[in-house]
Amino acid sequence: MTEPSRVLNPLLRQRLMSADAAAALIRPGDNVGMSGFTGTGHPKAVPAALARRIAQAHRDGEPFKVGVWTGASTAPELDAALAQVDGIELRLPYQSDPVCRERINAGRMEYLDIHLSHVAQFVWSGFIGHLDVAVVEVAGILEDGRLVPAASIGNNKTWLDQADRVILEVNAASPDLEGMHDIYYGTHLPPQRMPIPLVRPDDRIGEAYYRCDPAKVVAVVQTNAPDRDTKFSLVDDASRRIAGHIIEFLQHEVKKGRLPRELLPLQSGVGNIANAVMAGLQDAPFDNLTAYTEVLQDGMLALLKSGKLRSASATALSLGAQALAEFERELDFYRSRIVLRPQEISNHPEIVRRLGVIAMNGMIEADIYGNVNSTHVHGTRIMNGIGGSGDFARNAWLSIFMTPSTAKNGAISCIVPMASHVDHTEHDVQVIVTEQGLADLRGLSPKQRSQLVIENCAHPDYKPLLRDYVRRALESGSGRHTPHLLQEAFNWHLQAQAGERMGGLPKA
Amino acid sequence: MTEPSRVLNPLLRQRLMSADAAAALIRPGDNVGMSGFTGTGHPKAVPAALARRIAQAHRDGEPFKVGVWTGASTAPELDAALAQVDGIELRLPYQSDPVCRERINAGRMEYLDIHLSHVAQFVWSGFIGHLDVAVVEVAGILEDGRLVPAASIGNNKTWLDQADRVILEVNAASPDLEGMHDIYYGTHLPPQRMPIPLVRPDDRIGEAYYRCDPAKVVAVVQTNAPDRDTKFSLVDDASRRIAGHIIEFLQHEVKKGRLPRELLPLQSGVGNIANAVMAGLQDAPFDNLTAYTEVLQDGMLALLKSGKLRSASATALSLGAQALAEFERELDFYRSRIVLRPQEISNHPEIVRRLGVIAMNGMIEADIYGNVNSTHVHGTRIMNGIGGSGDFARNAWLSIFMTPSTAKNGAISCIVPMASHVDHTEHDVQVIVTEQGLADLRGLSPKQRSQLVIENCAHPDYKPLLRDYVRRALESGSGRHTPHLLQEAFNWHLQAQAGERMGGLPKA
């Protein structure tokens, strides 16, 4: 064991033990609140040790499952390890792990897909049961017992507050983020709630460390392991065109006086397209930008570096290895420009509305009337979860959803007659973008929207079929507000489920 | 013309004219912001005069349509009168008028169904076009030109601010509500927004009168006409049982320590069931209740009278004739207990979240996974609109949706395999109630929810069919997170469209 130089509190030094010993303190049926958000700040050793313990229990014929609550997605050493051994009874609130996904869709694991801003309040209020254990990665422990947060905050404050027992992982490989965090301790349950005093995206309203009752800490485990190396693909042509359409639209809004020249705080979803949009902003004629978002990815870091982006607020730093190296080289530069907050604050409806966030999120499909599916492939199979997209879309100034117009080499149209699952309703979606173009749905009735979505966003292969659907739905006369032919609304999804090309189109 | 004793400002007295003369100031193509919210506070004379003008223009072969923007629903002398003559190009944001509904569903009128909390901000920001004229009912005009609001506030502040030309209707029959209103003038566009300083449901943060630039006022019309006499049916058995389930649930939450004894501020939707729930609270073991809602109906007035309800905040008073008489008899009693606010404040996400509102809204149907349809019959025909239900459901402490388990004498199940339109997603619905029982969906995965919704909420006639659907969907294996059979998900709606009983059940 290395010198525990990051564990300064004497009492907590007495709790140092191995990951296996710590995992032995977790019991079958426990609800476990783990740190971790988009592959950073998750515990690196205890979940794997727990998975080994569970596997052994199962070999011994003993049932052993736990509830796994996190900030958002984690990494294989947590989600995959535990799912692989069928150790998860229920997972919440967001995951993007292939093994978890397979288990959930096979009906072997329950998944609770809730808004990220709801998690803390649901736990405080006892809506989703009792939290037994917290397993939280930190960057260090101060002399007085306060904890230095790691690369993501997520729900850690809540886990540390609410759990009966706390297991800390102190990661020697965690970058030195001291002072970058802003842990707000001013939340209350109604009727005691007061306004949250945040009025600029980079305001600091809290403390730089977590509070934690040392008496609850049952184990301290030392690790030395990097976060997930989140790899972004090179910006492809479709993403570049999506970014281009969004930037053109934002310029237009500025020209019309509907957005200030420095725009409004940007929220940018997870994944490659979101990253590409940030890359696109690098060459766009905007300066002094700000971000109020969930996760800070490579593209946003580059915008900070170039000075295009003045400051960024998030709950997680999720960088590829190269961007992380750049970040560590210029730590003080970034320290003065980045604020990391608990996810109930990064995603808070009150703040998102007040700041007038411009929300840009990915989706699986949109229908011609502007309903968006972010979670379910063909209405039944979960992909990841809604994450924070609903927190932002619902209360944003402008809510933009983006996707390539097709998936699976053109066999699937991401613009469909009827979304097979709805996560963002027609009331919450203002703009839809694909590489084909952008549909600004503000002020339009469903019929008017359908025209724009088809003409601007659908892939040319699917346009005639979509036009035909609307025409025949209108003619059927069953209702001309939102014309639909319910008997065939999901035909395309059924074709895709059967491995055919949507719309009966010939194989490409 | 009667003595204009309610028009004290000398300049505005000079603008007194007939409704026909005022209507002549409205031009084809104008967007007209009208006052009115759930049948109260709408202009009583100018819309009808405008309808006559439009009818004449159409007889003369001249095109004449206007955009009609309101607070919410109005009354026949506005919505029906204008729709009847095909005078409405586009209607927003909520209506419940049979003639409008017929026109919209026939494709003869566009309808923009947006969240009530979005309207003001969409207009301030220029998202939905320019407002040409405001036609606003007031109770009086002060010497200095400020306006005494009538029985609803809705978007009036915004219409008066934003319109180029203002037409005032001064209604001598308007009850004396002076001092009951609280018009907040502290809103800004981002990035200038500050916290809204409202922390208790009955806080007053604004002014008792509307400001209005007299130079913009082109007409003042005197009227003497009552508001819509909103008739509530006698509380029927189904409503009584729905109310009973909700009250039992709230008691349970108090016992579990998840709600304070005086509950949290209540929001109650429009219509009979909402009214019945309020009636049910009369005999429930709760005291010192508060309400933070959109519309104050008879049931809530009775709760104020009995002292069960300490105070109520709303944007409209919508009372039946008898309740209105009671209200006017005890004006000072109610004046100290009721606050009427602009709808961007009564429905504001920031406030709804802060106060921890308990939202109770009606619906058309829910599916077994907890998705709620509030607006579209069989996915295509608009009923009314989403109104404020999304504002409340999305940011509430607890979001409850209620409906009888069947409609049309049992031919329609209001619990269906898949909702034919989604206004409130599975992420935003915590509780579903019918006369059969209540399903508390918190903390449950979709499959677990489906069990509870079927067993607790569906009508016995439909339970076996719903169970069978889930079983077969699970067996199909196409996805066991949210099991669906897309090929038959809407069969029941198609049967209903064809005039048959859902599920192929024999005619009752």
Ligand SMILES: CC(C)(COP(=O)(O)OP(=O)(O)OC[C@H]1O[C@@H](n2cnc3c(N)ncnc32)[C@H](O)[C@@H]1OP(=O)(O)O)[C@@H](O)C(=O)NCCC(=O)NCCS
């Ligand atoms: C919707 C979401 C999955 C898209 O992610 P992405 O990385 O941009 O999407 P991709 O285009 O790479 O597609 C992911 C997969 O879905 C498939 N897919 C995409 N569209 C599809 C469609 N319409 N039908 C079926 N499958 C589809 C892709 O083929 C790909 O499958 P593969 O992994 O087998 O190749 C992602 O944005 C998400 O999880 N969103 C919800 C949470 C969220 O928005 N969080 C941000 C808030 S801060």
Ligand SMILES: CC(C)(COP(=O)(O)OP(=O)(O)OC[C@H]1O[C@@H](n2cnc3c(N)ncnc32)[C@H](O)[C@@H]1OP(=O)(O)O)[C@@H](O)C(=O)NCCC(=O)NCCS
């Ligand atoms: C959903 C809503 C229409 C229900 O209203 P209600 O008065 O409680 O409903 P009712 O049970 O009287 O039903 C209204 C009509 O819809 C029909 N209906 C109800 N459920 C139906 C279903 N599942 N399928 C088809 N028709 C249905 C009824 O038969 C009735 O038709 P009729 O007028 O021809 O008799 C109403 O609550 C609403 O408009 N909600 C959206 C706005 C809102 O929630 N505002 C409140 C926020 S403050």
